[in-house]
Amino acid sequence: MRPSLDSLRQRIIIATRRERTALAELVKLAWPIAAAMCGETLLGLVDTKLVGGLGAAALGGVGVATTFMFLAYAMVWGIMRGVKVRASHAVGRGAGEDGVRYAQTGVVIGALLGVVIAIAGRDVSPVLRLARIDDSLIPYARDFFAMVTLGAPATAVVAALTQHRQAIGDSRTPMFVGIAGNVFNAVVAYALIYGRFGLPALGVRGGALGTAITEWLEAFAMLAILWRDARAHARSTLGFRAALFEVLSLGVPTGLHFVGELLAFTLFTVLIGGLGATEIAAHQLALATIRTSFLPGLAISEAACVMVGRALGAGSLPAADRATSAAIKLAAGFMAACGIVFAVLGGTIARVFTDDANVAHTAQRLLWVAAVFQVLDAVNIVLRGALRGAKDVRFAAVLGIAVVWTCVPTAAFVLGKLAHLGALGGWLGFVGETTVGAAVFWWRWRRGAWRATASV
Numbered sequence: 001m002r003p004s005l006d007s008l009r010q011r012i013i014i015a016t017r018r019e020r021t022a023l024a025e026l027v028k029l030a031w032p033i034a035a036a037m038c039g040e041t042l043l044g045l046v047d048t049k050l051v052g053g054l055g056a057a058a059l060g061g062v063g064v065a066t067t068f069m070f071l072a073y074a075m076v077w078g079i080m081r082g083v084k085v086r087a088s089h090a091v092g093r094g095a096g097e098d099g100v101r102y103a104q105t106g107v108v109i110g111a112l113l114g115v116v117i118a119i120a121g122r123d124v125s126p127v128l129r130l131a132r133i134d135d136s137l138i139p140y141a142r143d144f145f146a147m148v149t150l151g152a153p154a155t156a157v158v159a160a161l162t163q164h165r166q167a168i169g170d171s172r173t174p175m176f177v178g179i180a181g182n183v184f185n186a187v188v189a190y191a192l193i194y195g196r197f198g199l200p201a202l203g204v205r206g207g208a209l210g211t212a213i214t215e216w217l218e219a220f221a222m223l224a225i226l227w228r229d230a231r232a233h234a235r236s237t238l239g240f241r242a243a244l245f246e247v248l249s250l251g252v253p254t255g256l257h258f259v260g261e262l263l264a265f266t267l268f269t270v271l272i273g274g275l276g277a278t279e280i281a282a283h284q285l286a287l288a289t290i291r292t293s294f295l296p297g298l299a300i301s302e303a304a305c306v307m308v309g310r311a312l313g314a315g316s317l318p319a320a321d322r323a324t325s326a327a328i329k330l331a332a333g334f335m336a337a338c339g340i341v342f343a344v345l346g347g348t349i350a351r352v353f354t355d356d357a358n359v360a361h362t363a364q365r366l367l368w369v370a371a372v373f374q375v376l377d378a379v380n381i382v383l384r385g386a387l388r389g390a391k392d393v394r395f396a397a398v399l400g401i402a403v404v405w406t407c408v409p410t411a412a413f414v415l416g417k418l419a420h421l422g423a424l425g426g427w428l429g430f431v432g433e434t435t436v437g438a439a440v441f442w443w444r445w446r447r448g449a450w451r452a453t454a455s456v
Helices: 002-054 056-092 096-120 125-130 138-167 172-194 204-232 240-273 277-313 317-353 357-389 393-418 423-447 449-453
Strands: none
Touching (some): 002 056, 002 138, 002 172, 002 204, 002 277, 056 096, 056 138, 056 204, 056 240, 056 357, 096 138, 096 240, 125 138, 138 172, 138 277, 240 277, 240 393, 277 423, 317 357, 393 423
16 A cells, blocks of 8 residues: 555656646746737837827727738738647657748748738728728828838748747747837837938828838848758758648638637627727727736747647647646636736726726726636637647637637627627627637547547
């Protein structure tokens, strides 16, 4: 009896050490990713803030252009997740040179897609009119979009190389490049908008041009790092055509997933906007608030994707399970803490952003709903990232799109509009989405057919 107890105790100690190691690696990967995501958000906020002095129409036009820009880049960002997954598996099996090849492939894909976006962005006025954007906003949105998409090839290349850096365990380099880019953009965009430091005053076009220039500088910096890595590794035997197929086979379903979800949330916003100024204002306020928990949760998911990919590349399903378990615990713990803050201080938070009592009251109720689905959302987000790392992207894409379209816009229409619950009714759809998504993705992780071929 004694030896068996000692053996059990030893196994528990080993398991605990391994889980702590996984948690430490997860945090090491995730926090720079979260910082980089915040930097990307800040880049847009800087442009928005700087053009605020040009008037309400200019500010609104930039906001519209930014929304359409996210739609344009959604497919690109999804495809580049294919670079991350393939490169992380390559690192796991000790073939770093193949990871470099996937990065090079991502650069080519990104450059081509970026050129397409840049060409399509020359004049989006017809699209804006089709979307029934207010006529006063169209000139500003058109000009901003046309100028900012001059940097589209660079943006797509940066996306590919950022995913590669994360896959090899270096999430700090993209973070530092992004921070430097933000500082540069703030100065140059300001100068080009208002005509400072001897530069011409270009208005909203100046802000967009500053962002485009920043993206190109970041792309050159990241390309230089890739060139250095390519010289340090042996030449990959993986052909470009094979690498292209492998990246696209994982990236296209993920890209469609991103586009499908973004369209659903865009429709959701349109429906909420039709319920009145108070409802849409409260929605935007609450949405901006919960980003403080969502972005770190998403960063943990991206880190989990990398760790799962590297574990399965090395042929270790138990290590992939440990990484996923650690990620769920970390994300759920953090987002649960945020949920408590939203529940207790929701009213105080709302009143910081608005003096309108009705908007603040509605936003407080939305934050109460957010407090309910925070933990479920953490599980949902992490498992989606883990399944991507396991190359199980098609199931995640089909289910993710089905769940979000079933729960989110539907709730806005049925509960928000027909049942007269306003934004609150729409936000109840988030509870349904996160509940169903977390349950099904958990089942897929634990019982999915992918486990039989996980190391392939």
